[in-house]
Amino acid sequence: MLPAPKLPVPTLIDIALDAFGSDKAPEPEIRGAIEACRALPVRVHMVGPEPELRDLLDEYLEDEDLPIVIHHASERIGMEEKAAHAVRSKKDSSMRVGLKLVKEKKVAGFVTAGNTGAAMATAKMVLGALPGVDRPALTARMPTVTGSPCVLLDVGANVDCKAYNLEQFAVMGEMFARFVLKIARPRVGLLSIGEEETKGNDLTREAFPLLKALPIHFIGNVEGRDIFNGSADVIVCDGFVGNVALKTGEGIGRLFRDLLRESLTRTVTAQVGAMLSRKAFNDFRRRLDYNEYGGAPLLGVRGVCIIGHGSSNEIAIFNGIRVAMEFAKAGINTRIEHELSNRPQHPPSSNAKPDDSIIQ
Secondary structure: OOOOOOOOOOOOOEEEEEOOOOOOOOHHHHHHHHHHHHOOOOEEEEEEEEEEEHHHHHHHHHHOOOOOEEEEEEEOOOOOOOHHHHHHHOOOEHHHHHHHHHHHHOOOOEEEOOOOHHHHHHHHHOEEEOOOOOOEEEEEEEEEOOOOOEEEEEEOOOOOOOOOHHHHHHHHHHHHHHHHOOOOOOOOEEEEOOOOOOOOHHHHHHHHHHHOOOEEEEEEEEEEEHHHHHOOEEEEEHHHHHHEEEEEHHHHHHHHHHHHHHHHHOOOOOOOHHHHHHHEEEEEEHHHOOOHHHOEEEEOEEOEEEEOOOOOOOOHHHHHHHHHHHHHHHHHHHHHHHHHHHHOOOOOOOOOOOOOOOOO
């Protein structure tokens, strides 16, 4: 009998994980990392206090051998800390150590569910911006009625923007949709208060011709309702407007979820009907659950950085690692750098600061 052919061993992609980022860290991070190493071709580098992580990993893993590595970091940045102060004072934070691994090319990406403002400021300081990128942008994938997400950016990295910032956001968002979400020809819209080119404020009216001249499928101005109706694949705005839209969407999602649960509990009586309704409700809940998306990529920095919600559970951590892996495999940064190198260069924004972000 011929010996069974040897299956090729998948090449593992190295992803760093901030083990002390989320509100309930490090348990969600540990469980998410374990599930990721079981299901994905990744090697997870957990960053945090080594003695504590070692003991917890031994407890969770028992005798299971998984590709998990620990990198010691003695400090943690809390959710309530001001980004600028934390970045300057905590030089051995789990965020900085993890992002240094990216900069030194020891890992392909970094995932954190920690303080968003500090994560963005640290990423900009440690990794730096890509050539041609004046301001990195934080993205969010919003659920739509079609089942395919809409990419919204910026959702909080920049309080104030220039028109050429929105131009760069459009290029980066379009590439993310094309190469990570696998949308062949993403429809890109500019968030405004009306579809007409003349509608909006000074920023949107100045940005409109810049986006129109880009080699992308620009569909013009879109309105707030278009975030969820599936008419656009990428929607561009400044970080102030984007963060309001993101938080409003999260609130509406929770409202619908709670009202639907209450309605089903009150009206469904038959056992079969209850089971079917429960299945439909669970599907509805998953489509609105941020944990299913894993985190928001910070586009425009020299490396992969995924920022998750502070209340992320192990599902969100797993998906954050998955998104980082997909982002790294797609080579988005190289594509963004190549595209923007052919665009006119703009002077750095005079109001750019390390902690110039909405989300603290």
